Amino acid sequence: MRRRDAHPARTAWLIVGGLLAFMLVLAGCGGSSSSSSSGGEELQKLGKGEGQLNLISWAGYVEPEWTKPFEQESGCKVNDKVAGTSDEMVDLMKSGQYDGVSASGNATARLVAANQVDPVNVSLVPNYKTVFPDLKNQPYNTFEGVHYGIPHGRGANLLMWNSNSVKPAPTSWNVMFDPQMAAKYKGKISQYDDPMSIAEAAVYLKFHEPALEIENPYELNEEQFEAAVGLLKEQRPNVGEYWSDAAKQIQAFGSGDDELGTTWQYQYFALQEEGVPVAASPASQGFLPKEGATGWSDTWMISSKAKHPNCMYMWMNYIISPKANAEVAEYFGEAPAQSLACEETANKNFCTEYHADNPAFWKRVYYWETPLAECGNGEENCMDYNDWVKAWTSIKG
Amino acid sequence: MTTEAVVSKRPAGRKLAGLFHGRPRLQVGALLAGPTAWLVVLYLGSLTVLLVTAFWTVDPLSGEVIKGFSVENFESLVNEPVYRDIVWRTVRTAIMVTLTDAVIAFPIAFYMAKVAGRRGKAILVIAVLMPLWSSYLVKVLSWRTMLSQDGIINWALNPLGLHGPGYGLTAVWLVMSYLWLPYMILPIYAGLERIPNSLISASEDLGASPFTTFRRVILPLAFPAVVAGSIFTFSLTLGDFITVRLVSNSQFIGNVIASSITNDLPFAAALALVPIVVMIAYLSVARKLGAFEHI
Known part of the structure; x- marks a missing residue:
């Protein structure tokens, strides 16, 4: 046994080194592959269905x-x-x-x-x-x-609340974003688990902080972006749950774990069907909180x-x-x-x-857009989607 | 463990059999070629791909990978405090889950190995293995229901004027400790089984109290088994993200990997190296403590 085990470490390193070199070669060669699949052609004539x-x-x-x-x-x-x-x-x-x-x-x-x-x-x-x-x-x-x-x-994303526990009925996103108002529902707030929530905060700031001069909630320069991210970081301790699948949010509202949050019509109707007392901005308010909404x-x-x-x-x-x-x-x-x-x-x-x-x-209603570095005004100082994703991680902590 | 093959005396009719005849090294080589290729190509190979990918970057708009060399991902890993927090939170929870499981598992394993009779032992082994027969997701979702506001835990604690932990890190700790407990019990049980009863008798004969026997005889002998079990509980906690997502609001390393993988694969790869480094450190300590003599 001793003879064969003479240099196990060296052998292992040789294998790893060899693989590494092999992968690097592959990586170098693979670089050009994307250019071959250039912009596709549109279909000219409709054929028979493929089943x-x-x-x-x-x-x-x-x-x-x-x-x-x-x-x-x-x-x-x-x-x-x-x-x-x-x-x-x-x-x-x-x-x-x-x-x-x-x-x-x-x-x-x-x-x-x-x-x-x-x-x-x-x-x-x-x-x-x-x-x-x-x-x-x-x-x-x-x-x-x-x-x-x-x-x-x-459609517009909804502000939904449990009508038994959230009174009076909110007419503004401040129940989610104003630190004092939101503290009332500490641990009961349900926030969509997606960087697009930063735009929700930006819609709120556009209305309440005119000094920031937010035009489009998806085209944010660093100052505007930091303000929106700061707002969400303040909201963080009050959030009961970040949801990314509809079923999870339906369950959390159904069990009373969450009482207030952003949602889609899909969950709202599902909860109503289950008999959970949920409400959303009524028709008299144009279905929207006063700041407007992302959609x-x-x-x-x-x-x-x-x-x-x-x-x-x-x-x-x-x-x-x-x-x-x-x-x-x-x-x-x-x-x-x-x-x-x-x-x-x-x-x-x-x-x-x-x-x-x-x-x-x-x-x-501010339809979801992909945030780009290029602002609408031709400048290049906006935060791009990668920044949004990284910021979203740091908001959740 | 001799590798000296027992050579068949039958006349070697076929060429292939002739080729292997009397060549024990070739026999062993042919036998191990498949598993070795599996280990090297699929296992080490994918790890290498992971390592290489971590140095790539992505195009911010299309999310397409740009192949090149950049340490950008590692820089943001080190410089952004949020990732340090997440790594530390993950490691801390893994340590807590491991300690909790060790404390709960030891008495159970001891009872199974040294106290229970033949039938009791069989029943206990089945009982410990039973939870592994049901799906991981079913177990986590049951915990989610139990921990919810109007769940059974709050219902039971309410008359005592207490309140359950709700969703959060405590819930993660609780659920993971439950999930990985069998992986701790079984190695300890196997380790304790190997301790001859005569050693315990001898200790008693020499006047040691039961506590001293436990401290001076049983625990040192069983310790490597505990460390072996802790490798499971520690690494499983380190890699989990579904439980974290379902019963808490926190992020573990796995959650950040899962959310980065869709639009920043190289960064996800860089992050995935963190648990690997942590595990290498953990395993080298475990090796020092003799854990590998028992598995």
């Missing part, structure tokens, strides 16, 4: 009520993967196993920049014509004049590696067809993208209540 469709979606976007009729009509079997955050969506798209995604504005630019999605030929999507005009050609779905997706619907405008995008592109085009046309778009909008609780959907909703006042055709309302 399958793999989607990534937000919870509540792909439900049997409207996917079953689609499957029968198109012959494309829908396989859906629900994602909890935009980061997760971007990551899943990189796997190349999906045909399309319902991307929010904080994912679209990244997907386009990484060549993960292809341009969409809107002439192959007949229902696109009647989509609300203020959803077309927006900076989060059209890049350098090229369409990269089909608008799905939009989303979602876009169906097609993967540049889609294995079932025809099915994806059929899906994009189907999901904004008046009936299906009305169904998904009512199910999820958001404004439909399809103007004709307003005639198909079960609740005839739905579109009015959700301000679907009221562009003025959406001025106070």
Whole structure:
């Protein structure tokens, strides 16, 4: 035994060193691979369905009520993967196993920049014509004049509270962000676990601290950014839970662990159905706290590696067809993208209540965007998404 | 442990058999080629990839990896106080979970090894292994329900005028101590089994009190087994992030890796090296304490 074990350490180091050299060589060679997959081409002619469709979606976007009729009509079997955050969506798209995604504005630019999605030929999507005009050609779905997706619907993130314990009913985000007000609900506050929450704080500061001169809550210079991050750090001790999946938040509100927080319509309706006494800004306040709110405008995008592109085009046309778009909008609780959907909703006042055709309302809703170093004014001094992600880690501590 | 092969006397009909005939080194080599390749390529190889990736950076917009050499990731790891806090919190919890499990596991293992009868022993071993048969997630989610505001823990403590810990670091400590307990009990049990009863009798015969016997005879002999068990509890706590996410608001190393992996893979890789370094340090101490003689 002794003879063979003479230099085990040296052998081990040789193996490790050899591997290291091998990997470094691989790393050097791999550098050029990304240039080969340059900007994709849009589909010119719709062919026959491929029989399958793999989607990534937000919870509540792909439900049997409207996917079953689609499957029968198109012959494309829908396989859906629900994602909890935009980061997760971007990551899943990189796997190349999906045909399309319902991307929010904080994912679209990244997907386009990484060549993960292809341009969409809107002439192959007949229902696109009647989509609300203020959803077309927006900076989060059209890049350098090229369409990269089909608008799905939009909405504002909600301030939700337990109506038994939070009194009086809040009309402002100050219950979450004013340190004194928030302290009243210490340990009961539920905050979305995503860097986009920094924009929520920025919306609050835009209203309450005019001296900061915040224009767009996603284009923050260092001073504005630090103020928003500081606000969230002050909020930190009062937060009961950071949530990133809807089910976790539903459970926490249901059990009384959380009483107040940002949420999506999906959880709000689910909790109401369970009989939990939750409330959100009523119609009389325009569904929004007085500062306005962050929100989303979602876009169906097609993967540049889609294995079932025809099915994806059929899906994009189907999901904004008046009936299906009305169904998904009512199910999820958001404004439909399809103007004709307003005639198909079960609740005839739905579109009015959700301000679907009221562009003025959406001025106070700040759709999620990818923060870039480049500010709107041409300067380069804004904090980019990486800064946002790092700051979010340091806020949570 | 002789590697001297028992050579078959049958006539070697096939070429392959002939090739191995009388060549014990070749036999051993062929036998070990598969597992060694597995270890070197898949295990050490992926670690190397991890190490190399940690020196890369990403394009801030697309999140695409830029291959090059930069120590940026390590700089922010060292310079930003938040990461130090997170690493220290993770290590501290791992130490606490390990100590808690050691204190709870020792009496149970001792009873199993030295006191219980044949049947009692079998029942106890099954009881200790039983929780490992159910899914990790089911166990954590049950704890989440139990620890919640109107959960069973608060319900039981309420008449006494007490309140449960709720979600937080205490909850993480509690749940992890529960989750990893079997991994501590089993090595200690195996270690105690090996101590001959005659040693305990001898100690008693020589007039030592039960406490002295425990302190001077049993504990020194079983200590390496405790250290062996602690490797499991320590490393499992160090790497966990799901429990942390479900029963607390804190971040452990694993949580930051999970949230960085989607848009900054190289930084996640740099972070992933931290638990590796901590474990190497821990294992070298454990080796000094003789833990590897028992596994």
